Amino acid sequence: MITKLPISVCMIVKNEEECVARCVRSLKSVVNEINVVDTGSTDRTIAIAIEEEVKIHHYQWNDNFSEARNYAMSVATQPYILIMDADETLDHTTLKSLEQYIKSSSNEPATVTIRSVINDQTIVNSRLTRLFPNCLDYQYHGMIHEQLTYKGKPIEIVQNTNVVIHHAGYQENEIQKKNKIDRNLELLRKQQQLEPNSCYLNFQIGQTLYVNRNYEEAIQTFDETLQMASELDSLPPYISTIFLSYGYCLLKTAQFNILDNLINDAIEFYPDFTDLYFLYGVSLIERKEIQKFAEIKEIFEYCLYLGEVANPSYESVEGVGSYRALYNLGVYYDVMNNKEEAHRCYSKSAEYQFKPALAKIQSYK
Template sequence: MSSPSISLCMIVKNEEDFIERCLKSVQNAVQEIIIVDTGSTDQTIEICKKYNASIFPYRWNHHFADARNFGLSKASGDWILWLDADEELETGHEEFLMENLKNKNVTMYYLPVINYYGESFPVDPEKAFLYHQPRLFQNHKGIQFYNRIHETPIFPKNRDSSYTVDYLKVPIHHYGYIEELTKKRGKGERNLQLIQEEYKDPNHSPWIEYHLANEYYRRGDYQKAFDYLNESIFRFLLNGVKPPSILYRLKYGILVDTNSFENALEGIDKAIALYPDYVDLHFLKGLIYYQTEKFSEALACFEKCLELGEQNSKYLILKGTGSFRAQQYKAQCLEKLGRQQTK
């Protein structure tokens, strides 16, 4: 059986600082590189040419899905892998990747994306969120990207039961949320403008309010973020859809960050009832109890976190909530309880 071919599809503009690192990471994994360039004026194009990329100029229309779909139309591989320039595919998994892609019963694979945060480079490997995203899918299956920003590939509406998804442990490392980089690129401002444009559409998805909340959270405008989050939750419920777990992760994260512990405790049990195996919610509950000096209750939460671990591919998970962070807080709780008992 011949090996399946992979086309890497990317949208770029002035990415000379990162693009080589990205392309180098995939050079032994992909057979074709499709670059949609929206107007680079630096060395981006020259760097892409070094990796035999096919480069297609594209007039930017402030719509990421449109640009992604233009790239798809140029790809000839059996599979599509999509990345951004500030990402890299973890190397050493090439054989494993090819073996899995021979299985044509799977249409789309979710890959673990490790999103680093912090002020500057080099990154701290302990400061990261893990989230699985649909990054690899079969070409020529009618799959298209949707959304002006935070675009995502979606199966065609007229699909049959043969369209399936699975998870593949081939990590992607994402550096785009490091503050040094976001300030340099003005990414936050651009994102906010595009999301606000989408928000004007009366038929927009409730995800748009979540993305607005996220942008305002990153700016430290917690009240505005909280208001948009509640609007998003309400609109999901209005549509008869259980609000996604990530909304509750951000909501109770904001309440903890702003020391609104009483308000947080009132609602977090309801969120946990919806997502009982979500380690981050138990961790946040533990923080609430810890900060209000209810150390026995906090201890139980952190022990639950260690029991759950942090390998659940359904959720956005802060690294350490099911391991070292929970362990540290557990030790602190035991110490506090020991001190209390000797008084």
């Protein structure tokens, strides 16, 4: 058992009875303090938090996530703060990295990897700044998709840790249950009225429309956002995500020529972003053009060559540089009637317990 770390976990909750205990139990043996700030639960969330013996605070919800976060931070007593949501759990296999950050007595904030499960088979890895010194100079800004600031300015220097947090809230049933999309859009548009020229808010609106499958509206929003970004002195780190989400919107609407141009532009900026090549490979399968068919093998082999995304600024779908690319190569060889190579690719993909590959292996028996 490790010595508890001098960290205050700060989370804001509302009607999280199904997940708050799981979150707290992943933290209790690790950190000195857990602050649960309730914003108006009507279920058993508070009762469960009491059972788990954490510190409970109450905050009157005012449609502003930043103000609720900042209140949660104001009651923290430990030297460091870790921001968590109730639908997240701390991965104990990465605790050594958390200990190393604390032992370094760092004055800099740090990123963690958020590993989001989306509809069972898709896992998206993204890096967010969630760990930082307990200092009043750190405050959140924005009604929703709040950003951490230092002395009122965006944070520019961060450490990248290997800490992993598992997130379950992007599964479709959870999104629908909490009416997340409608709420998010409403708050984003409220914030946009205050900051009409915010490239970041435009990006988040586009992402929300994309998640809600409003592809045409998302395409228009992403296009506007890229135009806004082109006028900035430097490209913000989320631009790589815009290219990817924009590309998937074009894929979903079968706008392949525009997609090809977009990917070519994106690769100029992000030549090591495996997801872009994977997206192009999927588009080659979808468009069913004989003259493009040979490219499928080349693209997914290149995805394997690049491997999983290493750049911490990229938001990436897990497997694009490994088991997903292998599976799609298996599909290619299946179509080519090369059963031996298809089986080899499916078998390698199945080593990652990828369910579609496991099903293919079963079909060979």
